[in-house]
Amino acid sequence: MRAILASLLLLSTPISAVVAQDQYQTEATHAVIMDFDTGEILFDRNGDVAMPPASMSKLMTVLMTLEAIRDGQLSLDDELPVSENAWRRGGAASGSSTMFLEVNSRARVEDLLRGIIIQSGNDACIVIAEALGGSEEAFAEMMTDRARELGLESASFANATGWPHPDHRISAADLAELARIIIADHPELYSLWAEREFTYNGIRQYNRNPLLGVFSGADGLKTGHTEESGYGLVGTAERDGVRRIIVFNGMGSNTDRANEAERMMRAAINDYALYDLFDAGDALEAQAEVFMGEAETVRLEVAEDVQLALHRRARRNMTVSVAFDGPIPAPISAGDEIGRVIVEVPGQEDREFPVVASEDVAQKGLMGRIGAAIAHMIRGN
Incomplete structure:
Protein backbone atom coordinates (compact mmCIF):
# COMPACT_ATOMS: atom_id res chain seq x y z
CA MET A 1 0.00 0.00 0.00
CA SER A 16 -5.09 26.62 5.18
CA ALA A 17 -3.58 29.89 3.97
CA VAL A 18 -5.46 31.23 0.97
CA VAL A 19 -3.90 29.88 -2.22
CA ALA A 20 -4.70 33.01 -4.22
CA GLN A 21 -2.40 35.03 -1.96
CA ASP A 22 0.50 32.90 -3.18
CA GLN A 23 -0.15 33.60 -6.85
CA TYR A 24 0.51 36.55 -9.10
CA GLN A 25 -2.68 38.23 -10.28
CA THR A 26 -3.08 39.50 -13.86
CA GLU A 27 -5.77 40.67 -16.27
CA ALA A 28 -3.96 39.01 -19.17
CA THR A 29 -5.94 36.20 -20.75
CA HIS A 30 -2.81 34.03 -21.10
CA ALA A 31 0.36 34.38 -19.04
CA VAL A 32 3.37 32.49 -17.76
CA ILE A 33 6.48 33.31 -15.78
CA MET A 34 9.41 30.98 -16.46
CA ASP A 35 12.73 30.54 -14.70
CA PHE A 36 15.40 30.57 -17.37
CA ASP A 37 17.90 28.23 -15.69
CA THR A 38 15.48 25.43 -14.87
CA GLY A 39 12.76 26.04 -17.47
CA GLU A 40 10.23 25.71 -14.68
CA ILE A 41 6.93 27.55 -14.97
CA LEU A 42 6.55 29.70 -11.86
CA PHE A 43 3.18 31.23 -12.70
CA ASP A 44 0.59 29.98 -15.16
CA ARG A 45 -2.69 31.37 -16.40
CA ASN A 46 -3.93 29.41 -19.40
CA GLY A 47 -0.26 28.94 -20.24
CA ASP A 48 -0.79 25.68 -22.12
CA VAL A 49 -3.74 26.96 -24.17
CA ALA A 50 -2.85 27.72 -27.80
CA MET A 51 -3.56 31.37 -28.59
CA PRO A 52 -3.12 33.82 -31.49
CA PRO A 53 0.39 35.18 -30.84
CA ALA A 54 0.49 38.04 -33.38
CA SER A 55 4.06 39.28 -33.88
CA MET A 56 5.35 37.31 -30.90
CA SER A 57 5.48 34.37 -33.32
CA LYS A 58 8.28 36.24 -35.11
CA LEU A 59 10.49 34.63 -32.46
CA MET A 60 10.18 31.43 -34.51
CA THR A 61 11.04 33.25 -37.74
CA VAL A 62 14.15 34.66 -36.07
CA LEU A 63 15.12 31.28 -34.63
CA MET A 64 14.88 29.70 -38.08
CA THR A 65 17.15 32.46 -39.40
CA LEU A 66 19.67 32.06 -36.58
CA GLU A 67 19.79 28.31 -37.14
CA ALA A 68 20.34 28.84 -40.86
CA ILE A 69 23.27 31.14 -40.03
CA ARG A 70 24.67 28.60 -37.58
CA ASP A 71 24.38 25.82 -40.15
CA GLY A 72 26.05 27.84 -42.90
CA GLN A 73 22.92 28.19 -45.01
CA LEU A 74 23.03 31.97 -44.57
CA SER A 75 25.57 34.54 -43.45
CA LEU A 76 24.98 37.96 -41.93
CA ASP A 77 26.42 39.58 -45.06
CA ASP A 78 24.25 37.70 -47.54
CA GLU A 79 21.96 40.01 -49.51
CA LEU A 80 18.47 38.62 -50.11
CA PRO A 81 16.05 39.81 -52.80
CA VAL A 82 12.93 41.75 -51.87
CA SER A 83 10.12 40.35 -53.99
CA GLU A 84 7.03 42.26 -55.00
CA ASN A 85 5.09 39.86 -52.79
CA ALA A 86 7.19 40.76 -49.73
CA TRP A 87 6.87 44.46 -50.50
CA ARG A 88 3.13 44.38 -51.23
CA ARG A 89 2.15 42.16 -48.29
CA GLY A 90 4.66 43.39 -45.72
CA GLY A 91 6.20 46.62 -46.95
CA ALA A 92 5.01 50.22 -47.07
CA ALA A 93 2.16 49.23 -49.39
CA SER A 94 0.72 46.86 -46.77
CA GLY A 95 -0.05 49.39 -44.05
CA SER A 96 1.31 46.90 -41.48
CA SER A 97 4.47 46.85 -39.39
CA THR A 98 7.26 47.26 -41.91
CA MET A 99 10.98 47.74 -42.32
CA PHE A 100 10.29 49.87 -45.43
CA LEU A 101 12.20 47.61 -47.80
CA GLU A 102 12.04 48.72 -51.44
CA VAL A 103 10.60 46.39 -54.03
CA ASN A 104 13.21 44.55 -56.14
CA SER A 105 16.02 45.74 -53.85
CA ARG A 106 18.35 43.50 -51.84
CA ALA A 107 18.84 43.53 -48.05
CA ARG A 108 21.59 42.12 -45.84
CA VAL A 109 20.56 39.31 -43.49
CA GLU A 110 21.88 41.26 -40.49
CA ASP A 111 19.67 44.21 -41.43
CA LEU A 112 16.71 41.89 -41.92
CA LEU A 113 17.21 40.48 -38.43
CA ARG A 114 17.17 43.99 -36.99
CA GLY A 115 14.15 44.78 -39.12
CA ILE A 116 12.27 41.83 -37.58
CA ILE A 117 13.48 42.16 -33.99
CA ILE A 118 13.41 45.96 -33.59
CA GLN A 119 10.94 47.16 -36.21
CA SER A 120 8.70 44.04 -36.35
CA GLY A 121 8.91 44.27 -40.14
CA ASN A 122 6.53 41.94 -41.92
CA ASP A 123 8.40 42.57 -45.17
CA ALA A 124 11.66 41.36 -43.58
CA CYS A 125 9.92 38.18 -42.37
CA ILE A 126 8.59 37.39 -45.84
CA VAL A 127 12.00 37.99 -47.44
CA ILE A 128 13.55 35.50 -44.99
CA ALA A 129 10.70 33.04 -45.55
CA GLU A 130 11.06 33.12 -49.32
CA ALA A 131 14.84 32.72 -49.10
CA LEU A 132 14.72 29.72 -46.76
CA GLY A 133 11.46 28.06 -47.81
CA GLY A 134 10.85 29.19 -51.38
CA SER A 135 7.51 30.60 -50.31
CA GLU A 136 6.01 31.89 -47.09
CA GLU A 137 3.57 28.97 -47.02
CA ALA A 138 6.37 26.41 -47.28
CA PHE A 139 8.40 28.28 -44.68
CA ALA A 140 5.43 28.26 -42.27
CA GLU A 141 5.32 24.48 -42.57
CA MET A 142 9.04 24.39 -41.83
CA MET A 143 8.45 26.58 -38.77
CA THR A 144 5.77 24.22 -37.49
CA ASP A 145 7.88 21.13 -38.10
CA ARG A 146 10.91 22.65 -36.36
CA ALA A 147 8.79 23.81 -33.42
CA ARG A 148 7.47 20.28 -32.93
CA GLU A 149 11.05 18.92 -33.08
CA LEU A 150 11.88 21.32 -30.26
CA GLY A 151 8.96 20.03 -28.18
CA LEU A 152 6.70 23.04 -28.75
CA GLU A 153 3.63 20.88 -29.22
CA SER A 154 1.07 23.69 -29.29
CA ALA A 155 2.75 25.49 -32.20
CA SER A 156 1.01 25.74 -35.55
CA PHE A 157 2.23 28.44 -37.93
CA ALA A 158 0.41 29.66 -41.04
CA ASN A 159 2.82 32.48 -41.92
CA ALA A 160 6.15 34.06 -40.96
CA THR A 161 4.72 37.33 -39.64
CA GLY A 162 2.02 36.57 -37.08
CA TRP A 163 -0.70 37.90 -39.39
CA PRO A 164 -4.11 36.70 -38.11
CA HIS A 165 -5.02 33.23 -39.32
CA PRO A 166 -7.17 30.55 -37.63
CA ASP A 167 -4.33 28.03 -37.89
CA HIS A 168 -1.66 30.36 -36.49
CA ARG A 169 -1.41 29.44 -32.81
CA ILE A 170 1.06 28.78 -30.00
CA SER A 171 0.76 28.72 -26.20
CA ALA A 172 2.35 31.19 -23.80
CA ALA A 173 4.36 28.36 -22.23
CA ASP A 174 5.77 27.34 -25.62
CA LEU A 175 6.60 30.96 -26.44
CA ALA A 176 8.53 31.16 -23.17
CA GLU A 177 10.42 27.97 -24.04
CA LEU A 178 11.10 29.34 -27.52
CA ALA A 179 12.60 32.47 -25.97
CA ARG A 180 14.67 30.28 -23.65
CA ILE A 181 16.07 28.37 -26.65
CA ILE A 182 17.01 31.59 -28.45
CA ILE A 183 18.80 33.00 -25.39
CA ALA A 184 20.63 29.76 -24.58
CA ASP A 185 21.55 28.57 -28.08
CA HIS A 186 22.35 31.83 -29.89
CA PRO A 187 24.25 34.13 -27.51
CA GLU A 188 26.42 35.52 -30.32
CA LEU A 189 23.52 37.54 -31.74
CA TYR A 190 21.29 37.85 -28.70
CA SER A 191 22.35 41.49 -28.12
CA LEU A 192 20.19 42.47 -31.11
CA TRP A 193 17.08 42.04 -28.97
CA ALA A 194 18.20 44.85 -26.62
CA GLU A 195 18.82 47.45 -29.31
CA ARG A 196 16.49 50.39 -28.84
CA GLU A 197 16.24 51.69 -32.41
CA PHE A 198 17.15 50.91 -36.01
CA THR A 199 17.28 53.16 -39.05
CA TYR A 200 16.81 51.63 -42.47
CA ASN A 201 16.20 53.32 -45.78
CA GLY A 202 16.46 56.64 -43.92
CA ILE A 203 13.56 55.80 -41.60
CA ARG A 204 14.22 55.49 -37.86
CA GLN A 205 12.00 53.18 -35.84
CA TYR A 206 12.08 52.31 -32.16
CA ASN A 207 11.87 48.98 -30.41
CA ARG A 208 8.34 48.47 -29.11
CA ASN A 209 9.45 46.43 -26.07
CA PRO A 210 8.21 48.51 -23.11
CA LEU A 211 10.76 46.99 -20.71
CA LEU A 212 13.86 48.27 -22.50
CA GLY A 213 15.30 51.29 -20.73
CA VAL A 214 12.61 51.07 -18.05
CA PHE A 215 13.34 47.85 -16.19
CA SER A 216 16.97 47.36 -15.21
CA GLY A 217 18.36 44.14 -16.71
CA ALA A 218 15.70 43.83 -19.44
CA ASP A 219 17.22 42.84 -22.79
CA GLY A 220 14.45 41.26 -24.94
CA LEU A 221 12.36 40.03 -26.63
CA LYS A 222 9.19 40.77 -28.69
CA THR A 223 5.80 42.46 -28.57
CA GLY A 224 2.68 41.45 -30.45
CA HIS A 225 -0.68 42.99 -31.26
CA THR A 226 -3.69 42.27 -33.43
CA GLU A 227 -7.38 42.88 -32.85
CA GLU A 228 -7.81 39.16 -32.29
CA SER A 229 -4.93 38.67 -29.84
CA GLY A 230 -4.90 41.95 -27.95
CA TYR A 231 -1.58 43.34 -26.75
CA GLY A 232 1.10 40.86 -25.68
CA LEU A 233 4.77 40.53 -24.84
CA VAL A 234 7.53 37.97 -24.57
CA GLY A 235 9.97 39.67 -22.21
CA THR A 236 13.07 38.76 -20.26
CA ALA A 237 15.42 40.35 -17.77
CA GLU A 238 18.47 39.29 -15.78
CA ARG A 239 19.52 40.62 -12.40
CA ASP A 240 22.32 39.30 -10.18
CA GLY A 241 22.66 36.20 -12.34
CA VAL A 242 18.93 35.38 -12.20
CA ARG A 243 17.02 35.49 -15.47
CA ARG A 244 13.27 35.26 -15.83
CA ILE A 245 11.07 35.07 -18.93
CA ILE A 246 7.52 36.44 -18.98
CA VAL A 247 4.85 35.93 -21.61
CA PHE A 248 1.39 37.46 -21.57
CA ASN A 249 -1.31 38.24 -24.08
CA GLY A 250 -4.77 39.75 -24.28
CA MET A 251 -4.19 43.18 -22.74
CA GLY A 252 -6.54 45.93 -23.87
CA SER A 253 -4.12 48.66 -24.88
CA ASN A 254 -0.48 49.57 -25.42
CA THR A 255 -0.49 51.36 -22.06
CA ASP A 256 -1.94 48.31 -20.33
CA ARG A 257 0.79 46.18 -21.90
CA ALA A 258 3.54 48.52 -20.73
CA ASN A 259 2.21 48.62 -17.18
CA GLU A 260 1.70 44.87 -17.01
CA ALA A 261 5.16 44.19 -18.46
CA GLU A 262 6.90 46.12 -15.70
CA ARG A 263 4.66 44.77 -12.96
CA MET A 264 4.98 41.13 -14.07
CA MET A 265 8.73 41.31 -14.55
CA ARG A 266 9.18 42.88 -11.14
CA ALA A 267 7.19 40.04 -9.62
CA ALA A 268 9.15 37.48 -11.65
CA ILE A 269 12.46 38.79 -10.33
CA ASN A 270 11.53 39.78 -6.79
CA ASP A 271 8.69 37.48 -5.72
CA TYR A 272 10.04 34.13 -6.95
CA ALA A 273 13.17 32.32 -5.83
CA LEU A 274 15.00 29.06 -6.46
CA TYR A 275 15.11 26.71 -3.49
Whole structure:
Protein backbone atom coordinates (compact mmCIF):
# COMPACT_ATOMS: atom_id res chain seq x y z
CA MET A 1 0.00 0.00 0.00
CA ARG A 2 1.02 3.62 -0.40
CA ALA A 3 2.55 5.00 2.77
CA ILE A 4 3.40 8.59 3.60
CA LEU A 5 6.24 8.19 6.03
CA ALA A 6 7.13 11.60 7.30
CA SER A 7 7.04 15.32 6.73
CA LEU A 8 10.56 16.43 5.98
CA LEU A 9 10.23 20.18 6.50
CA LEU A 10 8.88 22.14 9.45
CA LEU A 11 6.36 24.73 8.32
CA SER A 12 5.75 28.13 9.82
CA THR A 13 2.43 28.72 8.05
CA PRO A 14 -0.55 26.34 7.94
CA ILE A 15 -1.75 24.91 4.64
CA SER A 16 -5.09 26.62 5.18
CA ALA A 17 -3.58 29.89 3.97
CA VAL A 18 -5.46 31.23 0.97
CA VAL A 19 -3.90 29.88 -2.22
CA ALA A 20 -4.70 33.01 -4.22
CA GLN A 21 -2.40 35.03 -1.96
CA ASP A 22 0.50 32.90 -3.18
CA GLN A 23 -0.15 33.60 -6.85
CA TYR A 24 0.51 36.55 -9.10
CA GLN A 25 -2.68 38.23 -10.28
CA THR A 26 -3.08 39.50 -13.86
CA GLU A 27 -5.77 40.67 -16.27
CA ALA A 28 -3.96 39.01 -19.17
CA THR A 29 -5.94 36.20 -20.75
CA HIS A 30 -2.81 34.03 -21.10
CA ALA A 31 0.36 34.38 -19.04
CA VAL A 32 3.37 32.49 -17.76
CA ILE A 33 6.48 33.31 -15.78
CA MET A 34 9.41 30.98 -16.46
CA ASP A 35 12.73 30.54 -14.70
CA PHE A 36 15.40 30.57 -17.37
CA ASP A 37 17.90 28.23 -15.69
CA THR A 38 15.48 25.43 -14.87
CA GLY A 39 12.76 26.04 -17.47
CA GLU A 40 10.23 25.71 -14.68
CA ILE A 41 6.93 27.55 -14.97
CA LEU A 42 6.55 29.70 -11.86
CA PHE A 43 3.18 31.23 -12.70
CA ASP A 44 0.59 29.98 -15.16
CA ARG A 45 -2.69 31.37 -16.40
CA ASN A 46 -3.93 29.41 -19.40
CA GLY A 47 -0.26 28.94 -20.24
CA ASP A 48 -0.79 25.68 -22.12
CA VAL A 49 -3.74 26.96 -24.17
CA ALA A 50 -2.85 27.72 -27.80
CA MET A 51 -3.56 31.37 -28.59
CA PRO A 52 -3.12 33.82 -31.49
CA PRO A 53 0.39 35.18 -30.84
CA ALA A 54 0.49 38.04 -33.38
CA SER A 55 4.06 39.28 -33.88
CA MET A 56 5.35 37.31 -30.90
CA SER A 57 5.48 34.37 -33.32
CA LYS A 58 8.28 36.24 -35.11
CA LEU A 59 10.49 34.63 -32.46
CA MET A 60 10.18 31.43 -34.51
CA THR A 61 11.04 33.25 -37.74
CA VAL A 62 14.15 34.66 -36.07
CA LEU A 63 15.12 31.28 -34.63
CA MET A 64 14.88 29.70 -38.08
CA THR A 65 17.15 32.46 -39.40
CA LEU A 66 19.67 32.06 -36.58
CA GLU A 67 19.79 28.31 -37.14
CA ALA A 68 20.34 28.84 -40.86
CA ILE A 69 23.27 31.14 -40.03
CA ARG A 70 24.67 28.60 -37.58
CA ASP A 71 24.38 25.82 -40.15
CA GLY A 72 26.05 27.84 -42.90
CA GLN A 73 22.92 28.19 -45.01
CA LEU A 74 23.03 31.97 -44.57
CA SER A 75 25.57 34.54 -43.45
CA LEU A 76 24.98 37.96 -41.93
CA ASP A 77 26.42 39.58 -45.06
CA ASP A 78 24.25 37.70 -47.54
CA GLU A 79 21.96 40.01 -49.51
CA LEU A 80 18.47 38.62 -50.11
CA PRO A 81 16.05 39.81 -52.80
CA VAL A 82 12.93 41.75 -51.87
CA SER A 83 10.12 40.35 -53.99
CA GLU A 84 7.03 42.26 -55.00
CA ASN A 85 5.09 39.86 -52.79
CA ALA A 86 7.19 40.76 -49.73
CA TRP A 87 6.87 44.46 -50.50
CA ARG A 88 3.13 44.38 -51.23
CA ARG A 89 2.15 42.16 -48.29
CA GLY A 90 4.66 43.39 -45.72
CA GLY A 91 6.20 46.62 -46.95
CA ALA A 92 5.01 50.22 -47.07
CA ALA A 93 2.16 49.23 -49.39
CA SER A 94 0.72 46.86 -46.77
CA GLY A 95 -0.05 49.39 -44.05
CA SER A 96 1.31 46.90 -41.48
CA SER A 97 4.47 46.85 -39.39
CA THR A 98 7.26 47.26 -41.91
CA MET A 99 10.98 47.74 -42.32
CA PHE A 100 10.29 49.87 -45.43
CA LEU A 101 12.20 47.61 -47.80
CA GLU A 102 12.04 48.72 -51.44
CA VAL A 103 10.60 46.39 -54.03
CA ASN A 104 13.21 44.55 -56.14
CA SER A 105 16.02 45.74 -53.85
CA ARG A 106 18.35 43.50 -51.84
CA ALA A 107 18.84 43.53 -48.05
CA ARG A 108 21.59 42.12 -45.84
CA VAL A 109 20.56 39.31 -43.49
CA GLU A 110 21.88 41.26 -40.49
CA ASP A 111 19.67 44.21 -41.43
CA LEU A 112 16.71 41.89 -41.92
CA LEU A 113 17.21 40.48 -38.43
CA ARG A 114 17.17 43.99 -36.99
CA GLY A 115 14.15 44.78 -39.12
CA ILE A 116 12.27 41.83 -37.58
CA ILE A 117 13.48 42.16 -33.99
CA ILE A 118 13.41 45.96 -33.59
CA GLN A 119 10.94 47.16 -36.21
CA SER A 120 8.70 44.04 -36.35
CA GLY A 121 8.91 44.27 -40.14
CA ASN A 122 6.53 41.94 -41.92
CA ASP A 123 8.40 42.57 -45.17
CA ALA A 124 11.66 41.36 -43.58
CA CYS A 125 9.92 38.18 -42.37
CA ILE A 126 8.59 37.39 -45.84
CA VAL A 127 12.00 37.99 -47.44
CA ILE A 128 13.55 35.50 -44.99
CA ALA A 129 10.70 33.04 -45.55
CA GLU A 130 11.06 33.12 -49.32
CA ALA A 131 14.84 32.72 -49.10
CA LEU A 132 14.72 29.72 -46.76
CA GLY A 133 11.46 28.06 -47.81
CA GLY A 134 10.85 29.19 -51.38
CA SER A 135 7.51 30.60 -50.31
CA GLU A 136 6.01 31.89 -47.09
CA GLU A 137 3.57 28.97 -47.02
CA ALA A 138 6.37 26.41 -47.28
CA PHE A 139 8.40 28.28 -44.68
CA ALA A 140 5.43 28.26 -42.27
CA GLU A 141 5.32 24.48 -42.57
CA MET A 142 9.04 24.39 -41.83
CA MET A 143 8.45 26.58 -38.77
CA THR A 144 5.77 24.22 -37.49
CA ASP A 145 7.88 21.13 -38.10
CA ARG A 146 10.91 22.65 -36.36
CA ALA A 147 8.79 23.81 -33.42
CA ARG A 148 7.47 20.28 -32.93
CA GLU A 149 11.05 18.92 -33.08
CA LEU A 150 11.88 21.32 -30.26
CA GLY A 151 8.96 20.03 -28.18
CA LEU A 152 6.70 23.04 -28.75
CA GLU A 153 3.63 20.88 -29.22
CA SER A 154 1.07 23.69 -29.29
CA ALA A 155 2.75 25.49 -32.20
CA SER A 156 1.01 25.74 -35.55
CA PHE A 157 2.23 28.44 -37.93
CA ALA A 158 0.41 29.66 -41.04
CA ASN A 159 2.82 32.48 -41.92
CA ALA A 160 6.15 34.06 -40.96
CA THR A 161 4.72 37.33 -39.64
CA GLY A 162 2.02 36.57 -37.08
CA TRP A 163 -0.70 37.90 -39.39
CA PRO A 164 -4.11 36.70 -38.11
CA HIS A 165 -5.02 33.23 -39.32
CA PRO A 166 -7.17 30.55 -37.63
CA ASP A 167 -4.33 28.03 -37.89
CA HIS A 168 -1.66 30.36 -36.49
CA ARG A 169 -1.41 29.44 -32.81
CA ILE A 170 1.06 28.78 -30.00
CA SER A 171 0.76 28.72 -26.20
CA ALA A 172 2.35 31.19 -23.80
CA ALA A 173 4.36 28.36 -22.23
CA ASP A 174 5.77 27.34 -25.62
CA LEU A 175 6.60 30.96 -26.44
CA ALA A 176 8.53 31.16 -23.17
CA GLU A 177 10.42 27.97 -24.04
CA LEU A 178 11.10 29.34 -27.52
CA ALA A 179 12.60 32.47 -25.97
CA ARG A 180 14.67 30.28 -23.65
CA ILE A 181 16.07 28.37 -26.65
CA ILE A 182 17.01 31.59 -28.45
CA ILE A 183 18.80 33.00 -25.39
CA ALA A 184 20.63 29.76 -24.58
CA ASP A 185 21.55 28.57 -28.08
CA HIS A 186 22.35 31.83 -29.89
CA PRO A 187 24.25 34.13 -27.51
CA GLU A 188 26.42 35.52 -30.32
CA LEU A 189 23.52 37.54 -31.74
CA TYR A 190 21.29 37.85 -28.70
CA SER A 191 22.35 41.49 -28.12
CA LEU A 192 20.19 42.47 -31.11
CA TRP A 193 17.08 42.04 -28.97
CA ALA A 194 18.20 44.85 -26.62
CA GLU A 195 18.82 47.45 -29.31
CA ARG A 196 16.49 50.39 -28.84
CA GLU A 197 16.24 51.69 -32.41
CA PHE A 198 17.15 50.91 -36.01
CA THR A 199 17.28 53.16 -39.05
CA TYR A 200 16.81 51.63 -42.47
CA ASN A 201 16.20 53.32 -45.78
CA GLY A 202 16.46 56.64 -43.92
CA ILE A 203 13.56 55.80 -41.60
CA ARG A 204 14.22 55.49 -37.86
CA GLN A 205 12.00 53.18 -35.84
CA TYR A 206 12.08 52.31 -32.16
CA ASN A 207 11.87 48.98 -30.41
CA ARG A 208 8.34 48.47 -29.11
CA ASN A 209 9.45 46.43 -26.07
CA PRO A 210 8.21 48.51 -23.11
CA LEU A 211 10.76 46.99 -20.71
CA LEU A 212 13.86 48.27 -22.50
CA GLY A 213 15.30 51.29 -20.73
CA VAL A 214 12.61 51.07 -18.05
CA PHE A 215 13.34 47.85 -16.19
CA SER A 216 16.97 47.36 -15.21
CA GLY A 217 18.36 44.14 -16.71
CA ALA A 218 15.70 43.83 -19.44
CA ASP A 219 17.22 42.84 -22.79
CA GLY A 220 14.45 41.26 -24.94
CA LEU A 221 12.36 40.03 -26.63
CA LYS A 222 9.19 40.77 -28.69
CA THR A 223 5.80 42.46 -28.57
CA GLY A 224 2.68 41.45 -30.45
CA HIS A 225 -0.68 42.99 -31.26
CA THR A 226 -3.69 42.27 -33.43
CA GLU A 227 -7.38 42.88 -32.85
CA GLU A 228 -7.81 39.16 -32.29
CA SER A 229 -4.93 38.67 -29.84
CA GLY A 230 -4.90 41.95 -27.95
CA TYR A 231 -1.58 43.34 -26.75
CA GLY A 232 1.10 40.86 -25.68
CA LEU A 233 4.77 40.53 -24.84
CA VAL A 234 7.53 37.97 -24.57
CA GLY A 235 9.97 39.67 -22.21
CA THR A 236 13.07 38.76 -20.26
CA ALA A 237 15.42 40.35 -17.77
CA GLU A 238 18.47 39.29 -15.78
CA ARG A 239 19.52 40.62 -12.40
CA ASP A 240 22.32 39.30 -10.18
CA GLY A 241 22.66 36.20 -12.34
CA VAL A 242 18.93 35.38 -12.20
CA ARG A 243 17.02 35.49 -15.47
CA ARG A 244 13.27 35.26 -15.83
CA ILE A 245 11.07 35.07 -18.93
CA ILE A 246 7.52 36.44 -18.98
CA VAL A 247 4.85 35.93 -21.61
CA PHE A 248 1.39 37.46 -21.57
CA ASN A 249 -1.31 38.24 -24.08
CA GLY A 250 -4.77 39.75 -24.28
CA MET A 251 -4.19 43.18 -22.74
CA GLY A 252 -6.54 45.93 -23.87
CA SER A 253 -4.12 48.66 -24.88
CA ASN A 254 -0.48 49.57 -25.42
CA THR A 255 -0.49 51.36 -22.06
CA ASP A 256 -1.94 48.31 -20.33
CA ARG A 257 0.79 46.18 -21.90
CA ALA A 258 3.54 48.52 -20.73
CA ASN A 259 2.21 48.62 -17.18
CA GLU A 260 1.70 44.87 -17.01
CA ALA A 261 5.16 44.19 -18.46
CA GLU A 262 6.90 46.12 -15.70
CA ARG A 263 4.66 44.77 -12.96
CA MET A 264 4.98 41.13 -14.07
CA MET A 265 8.73 41.31 -14.55
CA ARG A 266 9.18 42.88 -11.14
CA ALA A 267 7.19 40.04 -9.62
CA ALA A 268 9.15 37.48 -11.65
CA ILE A 269 12.46 38.79 -10.33
CA ASN A 270 11.53 39.78 -6.79
CA ASP A 271 8.69 37.48 -5.72
CA TYR A 272 10.04 34.13 -6.95
CA ALA A 273 13.17 32.32 -5.83
CA LEU A 274 15.00 29.06 -6.46
CA TYR A 275 15.11 26.71 -3.49
CA ASP A 276 17.62 23.89 -3.16
CA LEU A 277 15.62 21.28 -1.25
CA PHE A 278 18.02 18.34 -1.60
CA ASP A 279 21.32 17.38 -3.15
CA ALA A 280 21.65 13.99 -4.79
CA GLY A 281 22.61 11.47 -2.12
CA ASP A 282 21.08 13.40 0.79
CA ALA A 283 19.84 10.97 3.45
CA LEU A 284 16.19 11.12 4.50
CA GLU A 285 15.06 10.74 8.09
CA ALA A 286 12.31 8.40 6.96
CA GLN A 287 13.06 4.69 6.52
CA ALA A 288 11.10 2.09 4.57
CA GLU A 289 9.88 -1.14 6.11
CA VAL A 290 11.40 -4.27 4.52
CA PHE A 291 9.58 -7.57 3.96
CA MET A 292 11.55 -10.81 4.41
CA GLY A 293 14.78 -8.91 4.88
CA GLU A 294 17.65 -9.45 7.32
CA ALA A 295 17.03 -5.84 8.36
CA GLU A 296 13.54 -4.61 9.25
CA THR A 297 14.02 -1.25 7.53
CA VAL A 298 16.18 0.29 4.84
CA ARG A 299 17.65 3.78 4.84
CA LEU A 300 16.62 6.10 2.01
CA GLU A 301 18.32 8.87 0.05
CA VAL A 302 17.38 11.30 -2.71
CA ALA A 303 18.48 10.14 -6.15
CA GLU A 304 18.94 13.56 -7.78
CA ASP A 305 19.21 17.23 -6.96
CA VAL A 306 15.85 18.74 -6.09
CA GLN A 307 15.63 22.43 -6.92
CA LEU A 308 12.35 24.31 -7.22
CA ALA A 309 11.49 27.88 -8.11
CA LEU A 310 8.51 29.14 -6.13
CA HIS A 311 6.72 32.27 -5.08
CA ARG A 312 8.19 33.25 -1.72
CA ARG A 313 4.80 33.11 -0.01
CA ALA A 314 4.02 29.73 -1.60
CA ARG A 315 7.26 28.42 -0.12
CA ARG A 316 5.84 28.90 3.35
CA ASN A 317 2.90 26.62 2.50
CA MET A 318 4.94 23.88 0.85
CA THR A 319 5.10 20.35 2.26
CA VAL A 320 7.63 17.68 1.35
CA SER A 321 7.06 14.00 2.09
CA VAL A 322 8.29 10.60 0.96
CA ALA A 323 6.00 7.83 -0.30
CA PHE A 324 6.43 4.24 -1.45
CA ASP A 325 4.47 1.06 -2.04
CA GLY A 326 5.58 -1.13 0.82
CA PRO A 327 6.80 -2.92 2.70
CA ILE A 328 9.68 -3.38 0.24
CA PRO A 329 10.48 -7.04 -0.49
CA ALA A 330 14.09 -8.14 0.05
CA PRO A 331 16.63 -8.45 -1.40
CA ILE A 332 17.32 -4.75 -1.92
CA SER A 333 20.44 -3.29 -3.51
CA ALA A 334 21.80 0.17 -2.79
CA GLY A 335 20.53 2.47 -5.53
CA ASP A 336 17.28 0.59 -6.13
CA GLU A 337 14.44 3.07 -6.68
CA ILE A 338 11.83 2.34 -4.05
CA GLY A 339 9.92 5.56 -3.51
CA ARG A 340 9.35 9.19 -4.33
CA VAL A 341 9.84 12.54 -2.69
CA ILE A 342 6.57 14.43 -3.18
CA VAL A 343 6.58 18.23 -3.12
CA GLU A 344 3.12 19.75 -2.63
CA VAL A 345 2.42 23.45 -3.11
CA PRO A 346 -1.17 24.70 -2.82
CA GLY A 347 -2.56 25.65 -6.21
CA GLN A 348 0.13 23.82 -8.18
CA GLU A 349 0.60 20.32 -9.49
CA ASP A 350 2.53 18.00 -7.16
CA ARG A 351 6.09 17.27 -8.21
CA GLU A 352 7.82 13.97 -7.59
CA PHE A 353 11.48 12.97 -7.47
CA PRO A 354 12.96 9.45 -7.10
CA VAL A 355 14.08 8.00 -3.76
CA VAL A 356 16.55 5.10 -3.65
CA ALA A 357 17.86 2.66 -1.07
CA SER A 358 21.05 3.79 0.67
CA GLU A 359 22.23 0.25 1.44
CA ASP A 360 21.91 -3.43 0.56
CA VAL A 361 19.42 -5.53 2.49
CA ALA A 362 19.77 -9.28 2.01
CA GLN A 363 16.81 -11.63 2.03
CA LYS A 364 16.28 -13.74 5.14
CA GLY A 365 17.43 -17.33 5.00
CA LEU A 366 14.92 -20.16 4.51
CA MET A 367 14.12 -20.60 8.21
CA GLY A 368 13.87 -16.86 8.69
CA ARG A 369 11.41 -16.58 5.81
CA ILE A 370 9.32 -19.42 7.23
CA GLY A 371 9.25 -17.74 10.63
CA ALA A 372 8.32 -14.39 9.09
CA ALA A 373 5.53 -16.00 7.08
CA ILE A 374 4.13 -17.68 10.19
CA ALA A 375 4.29 -14.40 12.11
CA HIS A 376 2.59 -12.64 9.20
CA MET A 377 -0.29 -15.17 9.25
CA ILE A 378 -0.67 -14.91 13.00
CA ARG A 379 -0.89 -11.14 12.83
CA GLY A 380 -3.43 -11.42 10.00
CA ASN A 381 -1.92 -8.72 7.85
